[in-house]
Amino acid sequence: xxxxxxxxxxxxxxxxxxxxxxxxxxxxxxxxxxxxxxxxxxxxxxxxxxxxxxxxxxxxxxxxxxxxxxxxxxxxxxxxxxxxxxxxxxxxxxxxxxxxxxxxxxxxxxxxxxxxxxxxxxxxxxxxxxxxxxxxxxxxxxxxxxxxxxxxxxxxxxxxxxxxxxxxxxxxxxxxxxxxxxxxxxxxxxxx
Amino acid sequence: xxxxxxxxxxxxxxxxxxxxxxxxxxxxxxxxxxxxxxxxxxxxxxxxxxxxxxxxxxxxxxxxxxxxxxxxxxxxxxxxxxxxxxxxxxxxxxxxxxxxxxxxxxxxxxxxxxxxxxxxxxxxxxxxxxxxxxxxxxxxxxxxxxxxxxxxxxxxxxxxxxxxxxxxxxxxxxxxxxxxxxxxxxxxxxxxxxxxx
Numbered sequence: 537x538x539x540x541x542x543x544x545x546x547x548x549x550x551x552x553x554x555x556x557x558x559x560x561x562x563x564x565x566x567x568x569x570x571x572x573x574x575x576x577x578x579x580x581x582x583x584x585x586x587x588x589x590x591x592x593x594x595x596x597x598x599x600x601x602x603x604x605x606x607x608x609x610x611x612x613x614x615x616x617x618x619x620x621x622x623x624x625x626x627x628x629x630x631x632x633x634x635x636x637x638x639x640x641x642x643x644x645x646x647x648x649x650x651x652x653x654x655x656x657x658x659x660x661x662x663x664x665x666x667x668x669x670x671x672x673x674x675x676x677x678x679x680x681x682x683x684x685x686x687x688x689x690x691x692x693x694x695x696x697x698x699x700x701x702x703x704x705x706x707x708x709x710x711x712x713x714x715x716x717x718x719x720x721x722x723x724x725x726x727x728x
Numbered sequence: 729x730x731x732x733x734x735x736x737x738x739x740x741x742x743x744x745x746x747x748x749x750x751x752x753x754x755x756x757x758x759x760x761x762x763x764x765x766x767x768x769x770x771x772x773x774x775x776x777x778x779x780x781x782x783x784x785x786x787x788x789x790x791x792x793x794x795x796x797x798x799x800x801x802x803x804x805x806x807x808x809x810x811x812x813x814x815x816x817x818x819x820x821x822x823x824x825x826x827x828x829x830x831x832x833x834x835x836x837x838x839x840x841x842x843x844x845x846x847x848x849x850x851x852x853x854x855x856x857x858x859x860x861x862x863x864x865x866x867x868x869x870x871x872x873x874x875x876x877x878x879x880x881x882x883x884x885x886x887x888x889x890x891x892x893x894x895x896x897x898x899x900x901x902x903x904x905x906x907x908x909x910x911x912x913x914x915x916x917x918x919x920x921x922x923x924x925x
Contacts, residue, residue, distance in 0.1 A: 551907040552889060553882070580911055583864040584883040600778060600792060604770055607796040608803055 542570050550577035766806075770799055773819055776885050780820060783842050783880065784827045794830055798823040817891035820881070824895055842877040844869045867917045868910075875910035882907060 542563050549556050564570045782791040801822050881892045893903045
């Protein structure tokens, strides 16, 4: 049984090309069968490293290389190496970047030189919001709201507080003694 | 892992990658100028890559076409090269996928099988043919395609187990098991006791 186990480990480590662990090595030294097994595995690895290719046609390789390079050049769309400039054209990104930057600068200039909307601001007065229309004859003055205007953030905070109080009341009524829960609900009711 | 630098094909640059120290090409300073040439990479890897593709196609014309496609894809996607793997493993992965896609399009009903064949084999004499039959690789040709592939990648193309796992799209344990079983099968087929001579 032990021999089979050692044999397995010899084959497992040999398959990966790793050196045998010390304890397997010493077992191989002490056991002739294991030693033979290790020798066979080493021989198998050695024979496998001999390439299956009988010969390599070097002329074919050179021709293949030329074909691949020609295909690559065609793919990229470059001329033959003889007519290529010596300096590598690494400035391509600059050729694109500078016109873009110039266009962006011109756009910004036009934007900021144009009369701002803020100079003819929308008038916000007590809930009545009027769209600035002086320069836009196609638009109409729209009376949106007449109710007193409230800060939406305050409104939201109030809503959250109300919901929280409601939840607390529910929890109190569900889990606390009725006498105590009743006091809490009354307190909440007073507070709200 | 990100890249810096550039790669050129005879002076024409693509993006801004640079082969990291994980690539075998740049480990030798003489072969690794600041801007490595893709042409140099082609020369270094094309022979083994061609043999690898040929073992799937068994047709030299198809293998040459697919080799070109592989290098073109590698050139286009060089900025995606992950330096935790060697460049050869990356090329093999692209090659394998290119071959699979090619066969899926042209022969959707056939399965792609790996076979140990020599693209340049022209045994001139009976003695050479007899010698070839006696080699361990002659026995390996009788194995399942999966076993043949993993043996070729390991012993002929010198890929590590991690790289083989990447190329074949399998886990490390799977590859180790395949190697173990392939060698076990070879030992069982060795009726002529090639190993014990």
